[in-house]
Amino acid sequence: MTSPRIALVTARAARGLDEDLPPAVEAFERAGVEVTVVDWDDVGVDWSAYDIAVLRSTWDYTQRLPEFLAWVERAAAATTLLNPPDIVRWNTDKHYLGELAARGIAIVPSAFVEPGEDAAAALVRFIDAHGRGDPAFEFVVKPCVGAGSRDAQRHGAERPDAALAHLQALLAAGRSALLQPYLARVDEHGETALLWFNGEFSHAIRKGPLLRRDEAATRALFAAEHITARVPDPAELALARETLAAIPAGEPLLYARVDLIQDADGNPCLLELELSEPSLFFGHGAGxxxxxxxxxxxxxxTAGA
Known part of the structure; x- marks a missing residue:
């Protein structure tokens, strides 16, 4: 049987930053398969030379989304791209959270603000609805197309001017924005990220809190993270399974990462669903x-190749 030709797809900006690539390459080598690490925007690559191209760390896509999605279509026409294009298109814009909420998934409460909307009015509506007059109410403003906490900031209701300036800047750049209450239990409990391969649970990690009050949004490719291994509790596993079942896909995806945080009552809520280019934290999950x-x-x- 001919050894499959596999590309692990990254970005020039992520070279040396993706801690998952070396262990992934070593794992394929242990399986007797040679893989190639390739930049997604390398115009010299013939994608038809690969049986499978696996999206791994294409982390600069947030600044180049139309270009990236056009490449996704071209690559998928030439090889088997995983995860597939329809899922990548859906997952690279956080409006998917609204769709999941409509399907009954417990998400962090989310309000979307679109370019052309009155930012001040939208912010007042959001604070009134979720802050309920609490002067200590805190919330997050982030772009709908974003990753690694880039351009995300934590704000307080007592300083709406700072939040409004942030929101207006996103909208002026033609970017849809997302407003979410800051769930304070994350400061102690952190986030729980559950990793799934082909629909099977693999491992989980704890991610420490990322956003601090009065701290400027990161301009780096992603914010620095404090990661440790974690055993998810039954409620977290149950919500992750419900979330995966609600994805508009006909079969289990090659990989999925479900990021959860707890509400004030300790119940898990979906923060993000990472299906495009997530860190998989191999270093924190044996095997x-x-x-x-x-x-x-x-x-x-399965493809019969």
Whole structure:
């Protein structure tokens, strides 16, 4: 049987930053498969030379989304791209949270503000609805197309001018914005990210709180993170499974990361669903890189190639 030709797709800006790439390459080598790490926007790449192209760390897409999505379509026409284009298009814009909420998924309460809307009026409505007159109410303003906490900031109701300036800047740049209450339990409990390969749970991590009051939004590719291994509780596993079942996909995805935080009562809520280019934190899950490689190779066998 011919060894499959597999590309792990990254970005020039992510070279040296993606801690998952070395263990992934080693896992494929242990499986007897040679892989190539390729930049998504390298015009010299013939994508038809690969049986599978796996999106890994294309982390500069947030500043180049139309270009990136056009490349996704071209690459998918030439090879098997995972995850597939329809899922990538859906997941790279956080409006998907509204769709999941409509399907009954417990999400962090979210309000969307679109370019051309009255930012001041939208902000007042949001604070009135969720702050309920509490002068200590805190919330987050972030772009709907964004990753790694880039351009996201934590604000307080007592300083609406700062939040309004942030929101107006996003809208003026033609970017839809997302407003969410800051759920304070994250300061102690952190986030729980659950990793799934081919619909099977692999491992989970705890991510420490990222956004601090009066701290400017990061301009780096992603904000620095404090990561440790975590065993998810039954409620977190249940919500993750419900979320995966609500994804508009016909079959389990090659990879999925479900990011949860707790509300004031300790119930998990979906913060983000990462299906395009998530960190998979192989270093915090024993055997996870090998499980990932096996999942990719399983897709190759399923395709009959």
């Amino acid at each position: 996870s890189a090998d499980r990932f490689a096996a999942a990719v190779l399983g897709r190759k066998r």
